[in-house]
Amino acid sequence: MSSTNKLVAEERTQFGKGAARKIRRDHKIPAVMYGHGAKPIHITLPGHDAMMALKHANALLTITLGDEEHMALAKDVQRDPIKPVIEHVDLVIVRKGEKVTVDVPVHIEGEAAPETVVTTDSNTLQLEVEATNIPESLTVSVEGLEAGTQILAGAVELPAGATLVTDAEALVVNITAMISQEALDAEMAEAEAEAGIEHEESDADAEATAAAEGEGVAAADEA
Template sequence: MSEIKLAAETRTEFGKGAARRIRRAHQIPAVMYGHGTEPVHITLPGHDTMMALKHANALLTIELDGKKHLALAKDVQRDAIKPVIDHVDLVVVKKGEKVTVDVQVHVTGDAAPETVVTVEQQTVQLEAEATHLPESIEVSVEGAVAGTQIHASDLVLPSGTSLVTDAEHLIVNISQAITAEALEAELAEAEAEAGIEHEEAGEAAEGEAAAEGETEAAAEGTDEA
């Protein structure tokens, strides 16, 4: 994807109080570091940064004091309740430099009927040029039958990338969907192992009839009295 430009300002205030003031001003506190330089504390525009970071592995152009720095979001701290970003760690990168990033696995297609598709690993690590980072990698399960397993080595990688994740790692597993009969049998077996017993339908009916008879007899006795 194309570079996203963000206008940053140098930050001179620190601590929780300063961070709250920055966020109230619709900005985000951040720190930028990398390539042997001292960490630089900055503020970023709140809305523009949130929109930019909706894209995975977004390449950011940070404009600070008349200079431009290419950077990637290394760590994004989000509020546990509100849809806001509390803090961002940025790592400076150079054009042509190779970096390792986590790339989201996106499953496409429909597997064979009566199967269950389980994504065992949500992301894979790829190495790619900093200026050509993929947002996601597609894995097709179209028509896949039960027993199919897709490992990292089976992935079709985006051009210019190489796999960092262990090639043997299981990414997607296709298993047979359990039928209602099989589920009922498993439940019955589990209950038997736990010593849980159920009344037979006939016994339950006899018990109900006996209880009704006792109720009627008691009612008759009351009327006679």
């Protein structure tokens, strides 16, 4: 279940792109905290500690701001597309015992039957769960399962007190028979033929065709 990460925040009074860049240069992260009808609170978070806390999905944070403490969940984390830097965080204030709706990662464990392929169709499931009791992941075992097996959202074991929000009929894991290379090549050739795709004959194939035709001509002459 989720553990609480404590972060000491500072109130933010300067805004705009220039101010945000200065905050990040100081190894801090601009953030805003809101919820329960309260006025949004603009804060800065300690860069390293916040990045470590936000490595895990649905991390529950205890934000210390002056003499006050707030429990919060990260609603949106904006990351730099190139650098390992968090640019901004939106935090939602939560209370103990309050239920929240979150996307929880699905973790597949075990090995299915030989010559099968395991495909994960849903990487997360949406749950309604207590804010202080959010699971880090949901485990789905495929150990020994045969081709043709499908695991739906409604069949995934949930922690006590959690309610599934995702459609119970949503496909989570699909196990199919492994296709041979020959069958794959034949299927690809058929699809290309239907699409009218033609490939130029390679030099090796041309030589092989010419050799076969030569042998055919020689055999006809001998006859």
